[in-house]
Amino acid sequence: MRKHLPLNALRAFEASARHLSFTKAGLELRVTQTAISHQVKQLEEMLGSSLFRRLPRGLTLTDEGLALFPVLADAFSRISGAIERIEAKETREVVTVGCVGTFATGWLLQRLDRFRHSHPYVDLRLLTNNNRVDIAGDGLDLALRFGDGSWHGTEAIHLMAAPLSAVCHPDIAARLRNPADLVGQNLLRSYRAEEWPLWFAVAGAPCPMIQGPIFDSSLAMAETAARGVGIALVPIAMFRREVETGRLARPFSAEVAAGSYWLTWLKSKELTAGMCAFRDWLVDAVRTDTPSGALRTVSEGPGNPIKRAQRIRGKQRA
Incomplete structure (x- = not known):
């Protein structure tokens, strides 16, 4: 019983x-x-x-x-x-979304007013993070994350690719002629140690020993690079404004695919009307504003693009 x-x-x-x-x-x-x-x-x-x-x-x-x-x-x-809604005598639904800070400032925030106007009944609560998130523990309904889409116990919709490119202060960029010139430069690193080696492999140059400071945020790395402290490897699509205004320069065209942006939620969570509204609006906005978004849905991910790139790199060396 x-x-x-x-x-x-x-x-x-x-x-x-x-x-x-x-x-x-x-x-x-x-x-x-x-x-x-x-x-x-x-x-x-x-x-x-x-x-x-x-x-x-x-x-x-x-x-x-x-x-x-x-x-x-x-x-x-x-x-x-x-x-809360009963006590407030309102019918608005609270939807709590966690978002990696780079995607929030580089893409999402400038479009949120469109969502507010089209879905006035959704009370959206946005919590930014450095991509290390616990959906259940943090009380999130949805999470916008960077990676390969392979997070245990989650459903995930691929939003857009986020290739990494080197950026720095324009004065430093003016002194760089080819990727080999980065030897001896202060290369700023994320906690994903394989990104610079993969970038050098794509750029066709040997990877030097990298001993620059380690960051947990692309925003902090880009800001450090803009101040002339070093060269950062960042998702370039999120920093177009900084490049266009000349605050950052992109000395080389080489890009490496080390991950994408995804919308995720727990498999165990039933989607509410508000969650579906935000999901559908986001998918439509990405499709409209980023035609190459290549949207797809996965459960626990399609495989790791970093490992895939490492395999390609190994074949190139063989």
Whole structure:
């Protein structure tokens, strides 16, 4: 017979899973750490499965906990949103979208007013990030990300390719004649270490030892390059304005395909009317403004273009 699980225990588990801490969950729910621990233990006994591994310095989720957490997080988020709308006596639907900052500033923000006018009932909440995102943990409905589309447990729609190109201050660009001139220059790096080697392979030049600073954001890299500190490798389509105004220069035409921009959401999440509205508007905007977007939908991705490029590079060396 199906068990009737206590709501307080489910809430205690969801908060504990989000914080990976009984103490922080207790502070959020305004009860003691002991009460949270007891409620979670009660839930585990009713389910006949452990949901957490108790470690000396915190918690980790078991496979059962990982399966249950996003479902509960989504359910509590929907309940909270419905209550907010009832209390506010409005019918607007809140849609929370996480977006990598480069795509937000380079493409999305200048078009959001179009979405607002065409979908006034959607209360869009945009949270920018550096491409490291936890859709369930961050309470997101949708996430705009850079990569290969292969994220576990997600559906993904390919929006547009984002080839990387070298950019720098115009004064530095004036001194560069060919890619080999980059030897000895300060090459700014992202946390994806393979990008510069792939770019040099495409440019037909040997890759030097790269020891420049590492960034977690293309925006920060581009700003550093614009200040004359080094050469950055960035998704050039997101920095057209900076190149057109002369704040950044593009010394070489070589580009490397190291990823694309994708719209993603959890497979376990049922799409609401507002989520579908944003998805359909975004797909249409990309198709209209970026004819080469090559939209397609995947589940857990089509394969890694970086690895594909590495295989090509290996064949070239052979």
